[in-house]
Amino acid sequence: MPKYRVLVSDPISEQGLGALLTSPDVDVDIQTDLAPDELKEIIGDYDALLVRSQTKVTAEIIAAGKNLRVIGRAGVGVDNIDTAAATRYGVVVINAPDGNTISTCEHTFAMLMAMARKIPQAHGKLKAGTWDRKSFVGVELNGKTLGILGFGRIGAEVAKRALAFNMRVLAFDPFLTRERAEALGVKMSTVDEIVENADFITVHTPLTKETKHLLSRDQFARMKDGVRLLNCARGGIIDEKALAEALESGKVAAAALDVFEEEPPLGNPLLDYDQVVTTPHLGASTEEAQINVAIDVAAELLNILQDKPFKNAVNLPSLPGDVRQALEPYLTLAEKLGTLVSSLTDDSVRRIEVTYAGKLADGQTEPMTRYLLKGLLSYHQGETVNYVNAPFLAEQHRIAVEETKTTRHHVYNNLLHVRLVTEGEAVTVAGTFIDGLGPRIVQIGDFTVDLAPQGVLLMTEHRDKPGMIGQVGTMLGMAEINIASMQVGRREEGGRALMVLQVDKTPEEETLRAIEKIADITKFRDVVL
Numbered sequence: 001m002p003k004y005r006v007l008v009s010d011p012i013s014e015q016g017l018g019a020l021l022t023s024p025d026v027d028v029d030i031q032t033d034l035a036p037d038e039l040k041e042i043i044g045d046y047d048a049l050l051v052r053s054q055t056k057v058t059a060e061i062i063a064a065g066k067n068l069r070v071i072g073r074a075g076v077g078v079d080n081i082d083t084a085a086a087t088r089y090g091v092v093v094i095n096a097p098d099g100n101t102i103s104t105c106e107h108t109f110a111m112l113m114a115m116a117r118k119i120p121q122a123h124g125k126l127k128a129g130t131w132d133r134k135s136f137v138g139v140e141l142n143g144k145t146l147g148i149l150g151f152g153r154i155g156a157e158v159a160k161r162a163l164a165f166n167m168r169v170l171a172f173d174p175f176l177t178r179e180r181a182e183a184l185g186v187k188m189s190t191v192d193e194i195v196e197n198a199d200f201i202t203v204h205t206p207l208t209k210e211t212k213h214l215l216s217r218d219q220f221a222r223m224k225d226g227v228r229l230l231n232c233a234r235g236g237i238i239d240e241k242a243l244a245e246a247l248e249s250g251k252v253a254a255a256a257l258d259v260f261e262e263e264p265p266l267g268n269p270l271l272d273y274d275q276v277v278t279t280p281h282l283g284a285s286t287e288e289a290q291i292n293v294a295i296d297v298a299a300e301l302l303n304i305l306q307d308k309p310f311k312n313a314v315n316l317p318s319l320p321g322d323v324r325q326a327l328e329p330y331l332t333l334a335e336k337l338g339t340l341v342s343s344l345t346d347d348s349v350r351r352i353e354v355t356y357a358g359k360l361a362d363g364q365t366e367p368m369t370r371y372l373l374k375g376l377l378s379y380h381q382g383e384t385v386n387y388v389n390a391p392f393l394a395e396q397h398r399i400a401v402e403e404t405k406t407t408r409h410h411v412y413n414n415l416l417h418v419r420l421v422t423e424g425e426a427v428t429v430a431g432t433f434i435d436g437l438g439p440r441i442v443q444i445g446d447f448t449v450d451l452a453p454q455g456v457l458l459m460t461e462h463r464d465k466p467g468m469i470g471q472v473g474t475m476l477g478m479a480e481i482n483i484a485s486m487q488v489g490r491r492e493e494g495g496r497a498l499m500v501l502q503v504d505k506t507p508e509e510e511t512l513r514a515i516e517k518i519a520d521i522t523k524f525r526d527v528v529l
């Protein structure tokens with residue numbers, strides 16, 4: 001009996017989806033002609049949704065996906081998915097960023113050459129019966145300058161091919177370093193330098209607030225006369241109205257467009273220009289790319305559904321496999337400490353102060369804080385909290401999160417110390433990971449303890465006096481609750497003391513309340529870790 005239901009709502013290579021289609025854990029439904037309302041109506045039945053760029057995964061659809069855990073995009077761009085809404089609802093969004101790089105780069109190059117040599121126009125005329133050689137004089141790429149805006153996977157591949165054609169390549173990307181540019185034989189440039197010096201300009205950025213209309217009237221005015229532009233990334237990076245004007249004036253000699261601000265671009269005036277070479281968003285449309293992206297997204301989707309590590313999440317920081325493996329024990333520890341510290345107070349949380357000490361301070365701490373918040377919030381909010389939405393929910397509850405790192409600790413080689421501050425009190429816990437022993441809780445309040453963070457914990461704060469352990473033990477015995485381990489500590493003889501019992505199952509409410517009422521018990525808590 002399959003455990004998970006996956007809906008595929010866009011055409012995705014079935015060959016590539018093999019891992020999902022053959023998994024006994026998964027039931028896959030392929031329905032590629034759903035209207036938005038139909039999708040909204042059925043999405044509640046599925047654990048995962050798999051799309052390309054056609055399906056608009058809106059906040060409304062995500063909200064209706066009561067069981068939705070993951071949205072997979074068989075491709076790069078996730079602009080058709082409301083990722084902010086997915087984060088709010090705790091849904092992981094994954095993509096397949098590598099599988100269509102070469103296809104899109106080759107398509108860009110095909111468009112570049114088709115535009116330079118007017119191949120589609122000549123082809124159309126000849127097919128229509130006219131042998132016209134004088135209207136289709138093109139330009140060479142040899143010796144020309146290509147400007148690349150966005151030097152990620154596709155941009156860098158385009159550069160390699162342009163260099164092979166003896167073009168000079170100028171590149172701008174906020175993450176491009178001089179060393180990498182030099183190693184690849186391209187000149188690191190500013191947007192202005194590209195705009196003013198390039199004969200051809202191609203864009204390979206995502207569409208964001210910053211890249212929307214990256215090339216617009218201002219830039220066109222400063223371009224070389226007769227410049228040629230390409231967009232095989234996302235409609236809207238080049239301002240379409242400004243482009244039409246520049247084509248009209250002759251400032252831009254030609255454009256090659258695979259993507260549009262509105263798709264399909266019905267009635268878009270750009271289609272009327274003879275100088276515009278165009279394709280209907282075909283960058284990733286090769287047999288190879290479609291199989292690759294489907295294989296990648298199917299494998300990741302399966303990993304997520306089966307609670308295995310995954311790497312291509314768009315709304316979660318990605319961790320390389322070895323980093324994740326090294327962090328794994330601390331992630332569990334952090335989550336358990338979050339739950340434990342939450343169980344120590346009834347007040348509403350204002351601030352959480354996390355200190356990473358010793359070895360822990362050297363590496364990435366964000367994932368541990370994320371797991372800590374998940375443990376902390378799910379103590380009160382249960383399963384609605386997960387690793388995706390925990391930081392968002394903490395922010396929504398106005399819980400300030402403060403992280404401190406200190407590379408040394410006088411006792412432990414690594415220590416995760418958590419102080420939770422409420423309106424009226426502050427509670428503290430700490431844990432460590434000891435090789436060969438595993439994760440340990442080493443502090444509760446101001447008491448030193450040594451406990452494995454697991455199972456049912458009963459914790460009392462009481463006055464140190466004879467008979468306290470006996471009374472609690474007797475009550476548990478009467479309720480047939482077995483005690484697996486016990487820790488006691490005190491500040492001083494006759495002063496405040498702590499007792500932590502690890503028991504085999506959670507006692508009935510009646511037993512818990514009876515223990516709470518024992519004279520001289522000042523605080524009693526139970527928690528499942």
Ligand SMILES: NC(=O)c1ccc[n+]([C@@H]2O[C@H](COP(=O)([O-])OP(=O)(O)OC[C@H]3O[C@@H](n4cnc5c(N)ncnc54)[C@H](O)[C@@H]3O)[C@@H](O)[C@H]2O)c1
Nearest residue numbers: 076077104150151152153154173204205206232233283284
């Ligand atoms: N036409 C298609 O069918 C098709 C296929 C695949 C990808 N794409 C699109 O191509 C684009 C690039 O894909 P990729 O796989 O190379 O992505 P990528 O993430 O590897 O590269 C994008 C690069 O753009 C850079 N960038 C972001 N903001 C920038 C800015 N303001 N100025 C300059 N650079 C900026 C980023 O730093 C990054 O290096 C995306 O928009 C993707 O959706 C289109």
Ligand SMILES: O=C(O)[C@H](O)COP(=O)(O)O
Nearest residue numbers: 052053054075076077284
């Ligand atoms: O971002 C992408 O991967 C491309 O735009 C491909 O989109 P498609 O899967 O709809 O062809």
